[in-house]
Amino acid sequence: MSTATPKKTRSERVASVELPPGRWTALAHNLRRGPVLLRLAICALAALLLWTITGGWAPPLEYHLGEIPHRDIVARVTFQVEDADATEEAVEQAMDTATAVYTQNPQLIIEVKNRVLNELAQLAGAKSIDEADAAIWASYQPNLAEGTPAPTEKERAEQFLAFNKQLTEDTENKIATALSTVLKPLEQWGILKDLPREDLATSTEIEIQDAASPQAPVIKQINDVLLVNVRDQVQRRLQQELPSLELANRIFARLYDDLPATLTLNEDATRAAREAAAEGVTSVMKEYVKGKDVLAHGDSPIDAAEFELLEAGHTQRLKNLTWQQTLAYTGANFGMYIALYTLCGFYIYKMEPRILRDLARFIGVLAAVVLAVALMWLTFRYHRQAEVIPLLLFGMTMAVAYSQPLALLLSTAVTLIGVTAIGADLHEAVVLMATTAGAIIVLDSIRTRSKLLSVGFAAAGVAFFTNLGVGTLHGDPFSNTLQVALWLALWAVIAGSLMTCILPLVEKLYGVQTDLSLLELGDPAHPLLQELVRRAPGTYNHSINVASLSEAAAEAIGARGLLVRVGAYFHDIGKMLKPGYFVENQSAGGNRHDSLVPAMSTLVIIAHVKDGADLARQNKLPEPIIDFIQQHHGTTLVEYFYRQATDRRENDPDASEVDESSFRYPGPKPQTKEAGVLMLADAVESASRVLVEPTPSRIENLVEQLTQKRLLDGQFDECGLTLEEVRKIGDSLVKSLTAVYHGRVKYPEEKKAKTG
The missing domain is CATH 1.10.3210 (Hypothetical protein af1432)
Structure with missing residues (x-):
């Protein structure tokens, strides 16, 4: 039997020729590999962290405290903010008009009534003025009209006998009944001697609580319980209830100075009532109309009040965003992340493949990126221009750990993400990138402890002159440009000093050795x-x-x-x-x-x-x-x-x-x-x-x-x-x-x- 290999047909020979896979086929094949998928998942996690930390679902506020806008900033949406002065005035008014709380002591009225009845009984038992208690009888003398002469002894004796004659047993019962009828409302509502203190003077009502009774409090008009008005009420009612006008006038004369102030201000309850009134006041809102009201004036620094208005308008603008707009902004952010991942990824694949091969290195680089952006976001809220510190630290760390070209590329990517997150302008991004690039270029080797400090001073010089130039081109006032340039220079020097301190940690984390x-x-x-x-x-x-x-x-x-x-x-x-x-x-x-x-x-x-x-x-x-x-x-x-x-x-x-x-x-x-x-x-x-x-x-x-x-x-x-x-x-x-x-x-x- 022949063992020769069967001869293939022409079509079989053609079909057996396999060309190497194309670029896209090879890319698709590599993307299905486990290690590649793992790294892509880590990239996605890093992007999600950046999105979460920087609030990537909503645009940031474009303006900052102390910034000098070139023109007036007009409201982009209609919104309302609390008018603090008007609200404070409303609160004070509510507290002033709050109902004061008083405690009523009816026992004082009862004591006055009993005392008057006892005195009348003593006067009724006297046969003549000489037998009567002079002090008691004097208290029942009405005030004489102006110009009226004082009565003689004889007239006084005759007046006593006439009064004594009226105090029969039947009359005494009527007097007791009349006093109870007249004084009963006073036992319930009390008597207020003076008007409330100044902070309660605008109130027209008071709340009366009986100290000895758990009954519900009573709301009364102040005029109804004020002593001066109560006297008039008592006089009129005595005249109505008693059988003779003279008798009514003499008893009123006795009560005139003896009516007690039975109402005592309850400080705790009144304070609680004032606080409750203040809490019940709704904030007075002031409306700013879209396209009409000016929130901040141009050519002058944005002060705290203007910045508060800008923040309120921005907050309302975010509330007005539809879910489609939020999704679009989120997609734009992730699109930027993908573009930067692609750019930096291809460079690392070509020039620094060890980062992709070593998973720990790969995670370390992404963690540094996330940390740098997060610190930029935080430091910017502490002080404007301070965001250059974490950016410089990141750039110098990458230069020490890997290479200057990679540090330049990654720092540019971090700058773009950071300025987008904090809402900085293009000219600010240029200054930040120039400052970081200057530090990275100077950082070639570290052979002395003062090297990183000198790098900080070099970066400070770059920041200072770059900001002066960019600020002038942007049209910013020279004084403001100079101030910003000095702050940037200071932060750059501080960044160099901090890098000197954390250099041993960088060497340990990234497994590198500097010349020092x-x-x-x-x-x-x-x-x-x-x-x-x-x-x-x-x-x-x-x-x-x-x-x-x-x-x-x-x-x-x-x-x-x-x-x-x-x-x-x-x-x-x-x-x-x-x-x-x-x-x-x-x-x-x-x-x-x-x-x-x-x-x-x-x-x-x-x-x-x-x-x-x-x-x-x-x-x-x-x-x-x-x-x-x-x-x-x-x-x-x-x-x-x-x-x-x-x-x-x-x-x-x-x-x-x-x-x-x-x-x-x-x-x-x-x-x-x-x-x-x-x-x-x-x-x-x-x-x-x-x-x-x-x-x-x-x-x-x-x-x-x-x-x-x-x-x-x-x-x-x-x-x-x-x-x-x-x-x-x-x-x-x-x-x-x-x-x-x-x-x-x-x-x-x-x-x-x-x-x-």
Whole structure:
């Protein structure tokens, strides 16, 4: 039976040809991947947080306290605000006209009535004026009309007898009945001696509560209970109730001065009544008509009263928005978020892919954006122009953590979101972006503690002059423009000072090392370096030489030379655990590897990478330094012991096969340009020690061989080094090593003096 593959038809061959997916197909495929969906969900959450914090469903108020508008601001909607003065006047009037509460004591009226009846009984029992109590009888004398002469003794005696004659038993009963009838209303309503105090003088009524009875309070007109009016009422009613006018007049004369004030002002109840009256007053509203009433005048700063009107009008405007308008504004905000996400996302994808690969970094960047916008929104409400502080802090943080171009792009995005949220104008956005850009551009490296403060002063200068220029173009008054410029400059200096304080936190959160922290870390007095000197002085000397070579090589390609130098100090600290197994620490005695098989020697040599990383973590060295320790050998081959094992295999056919992977470092390969530089410098420095005559040509040949070997082995595949940069690194290493091994003048030996 034939096993040949069946021949395909032409149509089958055509159908079998599969072209790579197009751009949109590839994009759709990537969007369905789990990690991509997760990151998109985080972006959506960040957008939702921004929308919530900044009130992205409603437009902000366009005007601010102290702003100088170019023209009068007219009401955009009809609205009402409380007229505070009119409302206060209405409240005061309500309190003044509130019903005062008095407590009635009827016992005082009863006592007066009983006293009068007793006195009348005494007068009725007297046969003559001489037997009567003179004081009592005097109290029953009506006031004489003006010009009327006083009665004589005889006339007084006759008047007493006439009065006494009227006080028969039957008359006494009528008097008692009349007094009860006349005084009964007074027992219920009481007597008010004087008008209420000044704050109650406008009230026409009072509320009367019986102190001894739980009956409902009675509302009476003040005139009905005022003593002066009560006297007239008592006189008229006595005249009506008593049988003779003379009798009525004499009893009234007795009661005239003895009618007591039975009403006492209840302070607590009156205060409560006044407060209740005040609370019952509705606010007096003043209406501002759309397109007619001026809320703030142009060419003068908006004061507190005008700003309050603007806020009230804005609030009413928001209430008048339909759900369609709210939805449209919300959609516009999210559209801006999507546009900025797209712009920044493509840049990060092309230039900073590590942010997308590392979920923690990705979340950190988005969290910083949300925090910056939130702080801009909050600080703006504390003081206008203070929003530049969180914006500057954000821009400097991104520049320190990643790169200046990324910081510029993200700061621009944050500025756009922030000014939209606070309702700032375009010229204010230009000033904010210029100020932040100035700080980011100046922030190239941080080698001193005063660097960030100087960055703050540089940003202050940019803010000051940019605001002067933009304000002049905008037509703002020079005095106001100058004031705003000075405030911006002050906030910029404060931002630089704050960044100095939070720099250690930024380094820890984003896993970066500034030049300042690297200088502190590279101090020879560091405990790990001191221990390396004590245990492995040869390795320490090797590390110092590698640091010098790698720093110059890194700077030749524009990489961070200081970072490579500090990384070189620590890259071989793992050797201090077994220093005798490394050639630079071995004395003239025997080699410890002579007693070990090649595989075991390889394990000992390779172990210094893991030991060094463990030591670094134990002593809390930063991750970038640990990366140098783990990556400076990459996955290179331990050639010396690999060749020994190969030779033994060739001489002993029964020996097991040599597995090359067992003789390679575990890696990873260098992930950054700086790690690639350190790998080459470490290899070249070690190999140059065995050169018999380190001439420039031999050094150049050595560097070329080691470079080609690393290239062909793929050690630079993941660090981003280009062939041009590799060539520059090699040239720098050759120059540095040539300078180290330069020829020296041989001085003639000292000749001994001849003796005769």
